[in-house]
Amino acid sequence: MKRLYEPDAYRSGLLPANFWDTTENTDLAQITPLTDEVTVDIGIIGAGITGLNAGIELVRKGLSVSILDASHSGWGASGRNGGFVCMGGSKNSWHSLIQKHGLDNAKQFYRAQIQSIESVEENLDSLSLKVDKHSNGEWEMAHDSYAMKDLVADAKFMQHNFGLKSTIYSPSALKEIGLSSSAFHGAVQNPHGFAINPRKYVNGLRNHYLNTGGMLFGNSKVSTIERQDNCYLLRTAQGVARCKKLIVATNGYTADNWIKGLSGRYLPTVSNILVSRRLSAQELQQQGWTAHEMCYDSRRLLHYFRLMPNRHFLFGLRGGTSLSENSVKKSHVRARHDFERMFPAWAHIETPWFWSGLVCLSRTMNMYVGAIPDWNNAWTGMAYHGNGVAMGTWTGKKLAQLAVGEKTKIPKIMTTLKKFPLHPLRKNFIKAAYSWYETQELFQSIRQKLF
Ligand SMILES: Cc1cc2nc3c(=O)[nH]c(=O)nc-3n(C[C@H](O)[C@H](O)[C@H](O)COP(=O)(O)OP(=O)(O)OC[C@H]3O[C@@H](n4cnc5c(N)ncnc54)[C@H](O)[C@@H]3O)c2cc1C
Numbered sequence: 001m002k003r004l005y006e007p008d009a010y011r012s013g014l015l016p017a018n019f020w021d022t023t024e025n026t027d028l029a030q031i032t033p034l035t036d037e038v039t040v041d042i043g044i045i046g047a048g049i050t051g052l053n054a055g056i057e058l059v060r061k062g063l064s065v066s067i068l069d070a071s072h073s074g075w076g077a078s079g080r081n082g083g084f085v086c087m088g089g090s091k092n093s094w095h096s097l098i099q100k101h102g103l104d105n106a107k108q109f110y111r112a113q114i115q116s117i118e119s120v121e122e123n124l125d126s127l128s129l130k131v132d133k134h135s136n137g138e139w140e141m142a143h144d145s146y147a148m149k150d151l152v153a154d155a156k157f158m159q160h161n162f163g164l165k166s167t168i169y170s171p172s173a174l175k176e177i178g179l180s181s182s183a184f185h186g187a188v189q190n191p192h193g194f195a196i197n198p199r200k201y202v203n204g205l206r207n208h209y210l211n212t213g214g215m216l217f218g219n220s221k222v223s224t225i226e227r228q229d230n231c232y233l234l235r236t237a238q239g240v241a242r243c244k245k246l247i248v249a250t251n252g253y254t255a256d257n258w259i260k261g262l263s264g265r266y267l268p269t270v271s272n273i274l275v276s277r278r279l280s281a282q283e284l285q286q287q288g289w290t291a292h293e294m295c296y297d298s299r300r301l302l303h304y305f306r307l308m309p310n311r312h313f314l315f316g317l318r319g320g321t322s323l324s325e326n327s328v329k330k331s332h333v334r335a336r337h338d339f340e341r342m343f344p345a346w347a348h349i350e351t352p353w354f355w356s357g358l359v360c361l362s363r364t365m366n367m368y369v370g371a372i373p374d375w376n377n378a379w380t381g382m383a384y385h386g387n388g389v390a391m392g393t394w395t396g397k398k399l400a401q402l403a404v405g406e407k408t409k410i411p412k413i414m415t416t417l418k419k420f421p422l423h424p425l426r427k428n429f430i431k432a433a434y435s436w437y438e439t440q441e442l443f444q445s446i447r448q449k450l451f
Contacts, residue, residue: 001223002257004268004427009323009358010253012071012219018080019275019312019353020199026079031072031218034239038215040064042403043234043243045222048078049389050381051249052205053123053396054403059214061404066241067214068234070221074202076253080357081389082273082304082316083201084294085120086138086193087113088387089367089414094158097366101413103161108411109366110162116394117193120201123393129204131196132309138193139169139295141184144448147298148186155188166190179295180288183342187295195294195306198389217241225259232378245403246378249396251388252358261373264423266383268358269430270320272328274335275353276313276346284311287345300437303338313346315339318386320356321431328356359386361430368417369395369410370402379403383417 003010013028014021042058044051047069058065069075090097090109097106124131142148151168158164167189174180174187210216217236225246226233234241248259252268284290289307296304301319308314317335320327332354340347362368362383372378379402381395388395401408420426 001255003255005358006322006324008325010070012075015080015355017353018355019273019314020079020197023197024199024203026072026074028072032216033219034068034217034236034241037240037242038066039242040066040215041243042066042245042247043068043232043241044247044249045069045234046076046249046251046253047073047206047216047218048076048249048251049202049205049392050251050396050399051247052202052209053393054247054249054399055209055214055216055396056205056212057397057400058403059209059212061400063404065214066243067209067216068220068222068236068241069216069218070253072218073206073216074199077251077357077359077388078392079199079202080273080355081198081271082306082314083196083198083389084138084193084296084304084306084387085117085196085390086294086387087117087190087390089113089116089384089391091361091365091385094154094161097413098161105412107162108409109413112394112411112414113391114192116390119393119397120196120390123205127204127208129201131200131204133194133196134292134309135193135195135294135306137189137191137293139179139187139189139293141179141187141295141297143183143185143297143299144444145185146444146448151186151188151298164190175288178288178290179293181342182344184297189293193294193390195308196389201389244377246375247399247403248372248378248380249399251382251384251392252360254382259372259375261375262380262417264419264426265362265373265417267361267363267420267426267430269318269361270323270331270356271359271386272317272320272331272335272354272356274315274317274332274339274351276315276349276351278311279307279313279346279349283346283349287343289343299441301434301441303342313343315351318359319434319437321427321434323356323358331356359384359388361385363418363420364416366413366416367391367395369398369414370417373417
């Protein structure tokens with residue numbers, strides 16, 4: 001299998017230093033590999049948020065379903081993310097989406113993003129999942145005064161075009177509500193979204209799927225997919241799953257030479273998370289950060305952070321195109337440096353947990369939901385651009401509807417999955433883009449200091 005990252009990025013089993021492992025037990029001994037031949041209506045590859053939501057929906061519709069995962073449910077991005085249930089699925093600005101696709105198509109995409117948050121909420125309610133939910137919407141923090149002006153202009157633009165009613169906060173207003181850091185020049189609060197413990201969410205989905213009759217096989221990497229008598233044969237080291245229809249839910253962990261229709265059409269990049277030890281009430285006061293709102297900053301390679309209900313602080317950092325031991329170490333140093341810069345009162349606080357994982361981009365910089373190019377009865381949902389907790393939930397449900405032939409609307413913006421030009425080199429291009437963003441930020445911070 002041709003992979004875009006170093007072998008360590010795909011090694012199955014528990015991740016070292018992942019904070020979520022301390023909150024939920026993943027018993028590797030309980031994972032059953034596929035050792036035989038099974039025949040089902042629908043085979044799903046990937047037991048993350050997308051695959052599990054598709055599986056739950058299909059079992060509910062009365063179909064027989066088998067999910068195969070190379071490691072275990074939630075091993076991919078779904079069980080190691082920041083738990084932001086938020087709008088997303090694109091790296092394009094709303095301005096450019098409207099310009100390129102028109103306001104009506106942009107509105108459909110916007111509605112889908114709101115629905116995606118609602119679909120997580122529905123899951124939590126209907127499956128009675130306890131996931132440490134908190135935060136009233138999502139807060140975008142301006143990293144400099146120029147960014148603050150842009151945020152205010154964007155908020156007006158969003159209200160005008162989509163009716164999004166956000167609230168603007170000055171630095172002093174932020175201080176009053178317990179979101180204080182001299183790193184921020186104000187913020188805009190989008191009322192949509194909330195935060196969760198993602199591992200609890202995935203485990204809850206998995207349990208429901210299994211309890212309602214779904215089949216799940218871990219340690220079952222699908223090495224080849226063959227067509228035979230109008231069926232797909234999903235071959236693993238020890239077994240084979242035969243299915244009439246197929247859903248591929250492998251997102252950033254997809255191998256590049258595995259499914260011809262997907263090859264060269266997606267681009268995994270790295271996101272990293274640092275988690276602090278439990279902070280005391282006094283330590284929270286010292287920084288002036290006592291609120292449990294989920295936040296991200298306005299940088300292109302953004303930071304995302306939130307004080308969790310258990311008073312551990314989660315601090316995430318996007319960017320990176322390597323998961324070699326050395327690169328992970330560098331990202332760790334950078335995350336720690338940025339954490340200390342943005343939260344100086346906590347510069348002495350230990351951050352014992354740090355881990356990385358793959359998010360997925362596409363050439364159009366929009367997510368994809370639909371058929372796998374050139375294959376019949378096979379679908380995929382991917383390239384959530386780092387926001388797949390809500391969007392993966394929504395997409396999983398949509399993939400299930402597509403697989404049973406139900407009429408369902410997918411916004412046009414999500415229906416293109418183009419090949420990257422010179423796709424074998426695409427990781428180098430994103431690396432160059434990241435370096436360019438870093439240089440831009442350096443100039444911006446000089447400008448901020450000088451003027
Ligand atoms: C560090 C980090 C932080 C993030 N934070 C957030 C956040 O706060 N909010 C948000 O919305 N999104 C966040 N994301 C993104 C989000 O987690 C993902 O978009 C989402 O989880 C994707 O879910 P998925 O089910 O499509 O794929 P994944 O969860 O990645 O699952 C793919 C699965 O496919 C399996 N697989 C791959 N190949 C094979 C094969 N050949 N055979 C069998 N199985 C295979 C893998 O083992 C894996 O379990 C973050 C991601 C990372 C890495």
